[in-house]
Amino acid sequence: MYISENSRVxxxxxxxxxxxxxxxxxxxxxxxxxxxxxxKKGGQEVLGVPVFNTVQEAVQERGxxxxxxxxxxxxxxxxxxxxxxxxxNMTCCITEGVPVLDMLRLVELAHSKELHLxxxxxxxxxxxxxxxxxxxxxxxxxxxxxxxxxxxxTLSYEIAKALGNADVGVSAYIGIGGDPIRGTTxxxxxxxxxxxxxxxxxxxxxxxxxxxxxEKVAAYIEEQNINKPIVAYIAGKSAPEGKRMGxxxxxxxxxxxxxxxxxxxxxxxxxxxxxxxWDIPGMVKEFL
Amino acid sequence: MVKIRxxxxxxxxxxxxxxxxxxxxxxxxxxxxxxxxxxxxxxPAIVKSQIAIGSRKxxxxxxxxxxxxxxxxxxxxxxxxxxxxYEVEAILIESLxxxxxxxxxxxxxxxxxxxxxxxxxxxxxxxxxxxAATRPExxxxxxxxxxxGLREESAKKVAERLGFSGDLVDSAKxxxxxxxxxxxxxxxxxxxxxxxxxxxxxxxxxxxxMILDDNAVFRQETIQELQKRxxxxxxxxxxxxxxxxxxxxxxxxILANGAGLTMALLDVxxxxxxxxxxxxxxxxxxDKDRVYExxxxxxxxxxxxxxxxxxxxxxxxxxxxxAILHTLKEFPEAPPMVIRLTGTKETEGVKIxxxxxxxxxxxxxxxxxxxxxxxx
Numbered sequence: 001m002y003i004s005e006n007s008r009v010x011x012x013x014x015x016x017x018x019x020x021x022x023x024x025x026x027x028x029x030x031x032x033x034x035x036x037x038x039x040k041k042g043g044q045e046v047l048g049v050p051v052f053n054t055v056q057e058a059v060q061e062r063g064x065x066x067x068x069x070x071x072x073x074x075x076x077x078x079x080x081x082x083x084x085x086x087x088x089n090m091t092c093c094i095t096e097g098v099p100v101l102d103m104l105r106l107v108e109l110a111h112s113k114e115l116h117l118x119x120x121x122x123x124x125x126x127x128x129x130x131x132x133x134x135x136x137x138x139x140x141x142x143x144x145x146x147x148x149x150x151x152x153x154t155l156s157y158e159i160a161k162a163l164g165n166a167d168v169g170v171s172a173y174i175g176i177g178g179d180p181i182r183g184t185t186x187x188x189x190x191x192x193x194x195x196x197x198x199x200x201x202x203x204x205x206x207x208x209x210x211x212x213x214x215e216k217v218a219a220y221i222e223e224q225n226i227n228k229p230i231v232a233y234i235a236g237k238s239a240p241e242g243k244r245m246g247x248x249x250x251x252x253x254x255x256x257x258x259x260x261x262x263x264x265x266x267x268x269x270x271x272x273x274x275x276x277x278w279d280i281p282g283m284v285k286e287f288l
Numbered sequence: 289m290v291k292i293r294x295x296x297x298x299x300x301x302x303x304x305x306x307x308x309x310x311x312x313x314x315x316x317x318x319x320x321x322x323x324x325x326x327x328x329x330x331x332p333a334i335v336k337s338q339i340a341i342g343s344r345k346x347x348x349x350x351x352x353x354x355x356x357x358x359x360x361x362x363x364x365x366x367x368x369x370x371x372x373x374y375e376v377e378a379i380l381i382e383s384l385x386x387x388x389x390x391x392x393x394x395x396x397x398x399x400x401x402x403x404x405x406x407x408x409x410x411x412x413x414x415x416x417x418x419x420a421a422t423r424p425e426x427x428x429x430x431x432x433x434x435x436x437g438l439r440e441e442s443a444k445k446v447a448e449r450l451g452f453s454g455d456l457v458d459s460a461k462x463x464x465x466x467x468x469x470x471x472x473x474x475x476x477x478x479x480x481x482x483x484x485x486x487x488x489x490x491x492x493x494x495x496x497x498m499i500l501d502d503n504a505v506f507r508q509e510t511i512q513e514l515q516k517r518x519x520x521x522x523x524x525x526x527x528x529x530x531x532x533x534x535x536x537x538x539x540x541x542i543l544a545n546g547a548g549l550t551m552a553l554l555d556v557x558x559x560x561x562x563x564x565x566x567x568x569x570x571x572x573x574x575d576k577d578r579v580y581e582x583x584x585x586x587x588x589x590x591x592x593x594x595x596x597x598x599x600x601x602x603x604x605x606x607x608x609x610x611a612i613l614h615t616l617k618e619f620p621e622a623p624p625m626v627i628r629l630t631g632t633k634e635t636e637g638v639k640i641x642x643x644x645x646x647x648x649x650x651x652x653x654x655x656x657x658x659x660x661x662x663x664x
Contacts, residue, residue, distance in 0.1 A: 097503045099501055100475065100477060108434060108435055137632055153548070216400060235552040275559070
């Protein structure tokens with residue numbers, strides 16, 4: 001989604017432990033990391049990558065157009081803001097636990113600038129064999145024509161790996177992240193691979209209980225008359241019913257959010273529902 | 289992610305801070321002198337236990353009381369009550385309102401719509417969800433841009449649509465603007481008044497709910513204070529180390545990473561007739577201490593077996609393997625463990641365990657089969 005093997009990546013928070021560790025793994029994967037940013041640490045080099053004080057400098061000096069963020073939650077608002085203000089086309093925020101008010105402001109800003117934001121609390125994006133912009137394992141799968149879109153991180157690794165083991169190629173892997181407010185919603189990610197990405201012929205959708213995004217995807221499939229085959233898995237069938245968010249949650253979105261409700265909504269618009277994550281590769285293969 | 293839900297009296301303390309109209313009220317904390325406290329209050333009144341469960345009225349935890357003597361004995365009784373893991377920690381006593389009509393209002397976060405919504409209805413009370421489901425036209429919704437905030441004219445429009453006239457339009461408008469102020473200043477995901485009641489003396493917030501954004505804890509004193517609230521020992525450990533933790537009914541202790549994968553794992557176990565004792569997501573990038581504390585917490589629940597399922601992304605399998613060995617040294621009597629490690633540094637992690645004579649699986653279904661054998 002809005003990245004390719006030609007993307008020029010800046011790592012915000014490159015001098016931290018996680019930033020450095022995953023810079024190494026992304027570089028090994030072949031991602032073109034052109035710069036790092038850590039305020040007040042400009043002038044250093046990390047793993048051969050030049051470090052700048054600001055994203056603006058990384059854009060001017062190194063032509064960065066894509067960012068990945070590994071800074072603590074309390075600094076994430078400023079990090080994303082800096083990336084958007086520097087005109088970075090795709091900002092991927094790995095950090096978990098960014099406050100809701102910060103995210104709402106950043107989403108409004110990204111929309112007004114027509115820039116793309118994914119996360120927070122996202123494992124990132126992967127176009128197998130081309131670019132890894134994230135923290136997902138490197139050896140999950142190879143390139144192909146099946147897009148994998150997930151709400152959760154580790155569960156989607158499991159499924160991408162199962163696809164790879166079954167020799168099913170993946171056109172793109174995207175984890176939209178687990179925090180309440182996301183830069184890219186499930187529907188937006190789905191829309192991209194269903195309607196805009198020519199490499200994708202089949203979509204694997206990995207959802208979970210809570211919220212109403214899967215139901216919104218189902219409504220989107222019907223409205224837009226999407227014909228690409230869809231295999232969906234929803235986690236949380238055995239979960240006890242959680243506490244509810246006052247009455248307002250039910251008033252905003254109706255009584256949605258259960259695993260069965262999501263499964264029914266997706267099945268009703270023609271999605272193929274997997275019983276377990278490990279059934280997915282076999283089901284996908286029937287459409288290849 | 290643990291959401292911070294305020295008890296009614298805590299929400300009302302916030303309401304009072306922002307000058308929302310409340311009826312006369314008194315809070316008695318557990319351990320305080322009930323008799324002495326109640327001497328300051330006039331009866332009849334309503335006595336409400338403060339406990340984090342729904343339908344308090346149904347459970348007999350809210351009652352209207354005619355005399356002070358009855359109130360004293362009821363309060364003493366309430367303080368002995370326990371529902372599930374929750375105890376009555378406080379009691380809220382309020383004067384009775386002369387209710388002419390019940391309204392509903394809230395400001396809530398619409399997560400998938402990525403916006404706040406002001407919600408109001410002239411048909412408030414306990415049946416509000418049914419009203420929303422059967423007659424959606426009776427519910428007024430006004431979305432709020434975070435950058436613009438709730439505009440005065442929008443708040444006024446909602447007040448008028450609720451059927452208010454004269455001074456009540458202004459009172460309702462002010463009340464909505466205060467709800468928005470609370471939402472942004474306290475970083476709430478929900479501020480709800482149900483019912484908002486109309487009396488001969490104007491509008492009053494009779495019941496209040498608030499949910500705060502715990503991600504904002506680093507800059508919100510109210511959230512920091514509330515996090516110190518009494519928790520069970522298990523919950524304390526979970527919170528301290530940042531685990532998502534839920535107790536379940538089964539016999540298999542679960543340590544996994546990622547909420548989605550942990551849920552999928554419980555679903556698969558259920559399909560195989562196995563039931564988890566807990567949901568524990570150790571979180572991304574777990575270090576040695578966190579894995580150790582998670583296992584220790586699981587051991588205290590006395591599971592028949594423990595299933596560890598780690599798919600490393602930001603979490604490193606070698607770190608997890610080291611932590612498992614370290615824990616086992618300290619707990620030689622630990623229940624049987626089935627371990628599955630895959631992802632980042634999996635070869636190193638599996639080798640660390642194998643060198644110590646412990647099996648580790650890379651494949652989930654193999655681990656589930658092994659677990660079935662262990663449970664018998």
